Amino acid sequence: MHTQTSAHCPALFITAPASGEGKTTVTAALARLLTRQGKVVRVFKTGPDYLDPQILQVASKQTVVQLDLWMAGEAWCQQQLFLASQQADLIIIEGAMGMFDGQPSSADLAARFAIPMVIVMDVKAKAQTAAVLAMGLANYRDDVQVVGLIANHCASNRHRELIENTLPDDLPLIACLANSEQIKLPERHLGLVQAQEINTELESLLEAGADVLAATGIEHFIVHLPPITFWEQPLEPLPALLKNVRIAIAKDVAFSFIYQANIQLLTDMGAELRYFSPLSDSTIPAADALWLPGGYPELHAQALADNHSLLQSVKDFHRQHKPILAECGGLLYVLESLQSLAGDSYNMAGLLAGLGVMKARGGCQGMQTAALPEGELRGHAHHRSTSQGTPEAMCYGRRANHPAPGEAIYRVGSLTASYLHLFFPSNPTAIAHLFKPAMHE
Structure with missing residues (x-):
């Protein structure tokens, strides 16, 4: 016993x-x-x-x-x-x-x-x-x-x-x-x-x-x-579904909204994490999947737009059909352009059609469930921007406490993008399917 x-x-x-x-x-x-x-x-x-x-x-x-x-x-x-x-x-x-x-x-x-x-x-x-x-x-x-x-x-x-x-x-x-x-x-x-x-x-x-x-x-x-x-509350042991999978993670002052719990989960599932800076690095490190988390790309839009080699590296990564997850600030980065509060427009990666527009006030926040094909994941939204001219969404987030549709979730080839910040431990298997190339096909 x-x-x-x-x-x-x-x-x-x-x-x-x-x-x-x-x-x-x-x-x-x-x-x-x-x-x-x-x-x-x-x-x-x-x-x-x-x-x-x-x-x-x-x-x-x-x-x-x-x-x-x-x-x-x-x-x-x-x-x-x-x-x-x-x-x-x-x-x-x-x-x-x-x-x-x-x-x-x-x-x-x-x-x-x-x-x-x-x-x-x-x-x-x-x-x-x-x-x-x-x-x-x-x-x-x-x-x-x-x-x-x-x-x-x-x-x-x-x-x-x-x-x-x-x-x-x-x-x-x-x-x-x-x-x-x-x-x-x-x-x-x-x-x-x-x-x-x-x-x-x-x-x-x-x-x-x-x-x-x-x-x-x-x-x-x-x-x-x-x-x-x-x-003690023993949790289900995590299967090593990401063993030997290299995940490149954007991490600098423009992209830093990263749960420590997400990092721990990826590591515990066997992933090898490779960090890089979209602001200062010229290429994405050798990797099998890419995570573009949230942050403040709007505060560094000029520097991000000027880093042509890194933007090209992101485009090449997508053309190779490798899994990419873009969350909130990451979503803004993969759109065609980002417009500042002053009305200035900056070219972004262009993996997803549309324009990100910063807002002085308002925005969206709240808990939502992302019903992805890989499985349901819980997370939240909190942003001061809108995306315009984007294609039809794959699905929408389901709000925890409100009947209205939540954030649009886009899927373009191997790219999954939305304003939602996902909490990976809410469904480890779904995250493994999202990031592992073999599972993604």
Whole structure:
């Protein structure tokens, strides 16, 4: 009879009433504070986010994995937490959006694994009301345990007292952070600026954030967090369907929206990964398949367009009928041209007819299922552009929480392209069929 294995580790879930309250700043600062003391801190990010994990990985000096009950599945999430609990002194999960936003929400994830939550709230322009809002969030559901409040943008000691005196004893004010620009993480249209773009500046921000948090005495709270039991959830062993398959992966500041879980899955299935830069390399490395992930090609459109040899290499790859997966930014790259917000047009690879057009606002986001011929894969969309003049779609994404059709999915020869970012562990066999030439025929 198999005995289920367990491990024990303190854990904390950092949530907020809304986006933009300071969750990532606090999470990153706390991870850096404890990491520089020699502790092993494993950080997870809720939901399909590429940018926050880049920052949190630098802060904790450990791999950061996304957790999502719908996209990844409950068993997969459970196993990631179990594995982390075997090596970590503390597990931190950063939530997404507001505490109860989304289906499933941050609160759903915290409740499923019995992880205590701390609310980070921007308390600018409110005092006692901030405490009342925190109490409302804390008491909305019986299966969620909220153990404290961190007040961001707290103006003074008096401001702190007004909040603290309104809170009940079982919902303490753990820390107050002043309105300090020196620790604010820089942002742009899809979220935070990528870690690799602000290397030196990011280190300064993380160290400053750790110093600010240390001064609040938050470590006293962390030390008294009780250990949580995380149970092993053995997953189906992955077949080596990609053994000896060489996959070229675009990776630079223009293409960086890559789940660590996707990389791990490809490696575990036997693939040999070869990275290259569409910005600076002249050719794709010798490979059997190509993955063009999302990113910010619009910020580097001129450099991408000027790299004629690499664009030709992509065209040649497609003519050889080798599998290509292009996701979001990768989709923009394989279109005929890309138009900037200023109206300037740049030639792209032209594997797929159409024009990519950047938008100043709006866009699409949300969880979707891609019903590919190879099998169904789960993923999400999040973009500020549209594709125009494209051919008829092979199929459309199926939205998780809405009846309207999702993103168009195109198939031109060996190319599969769409705005969807796929989560490979949601269907490993389908991914193997997508990337393995023999299976693709």
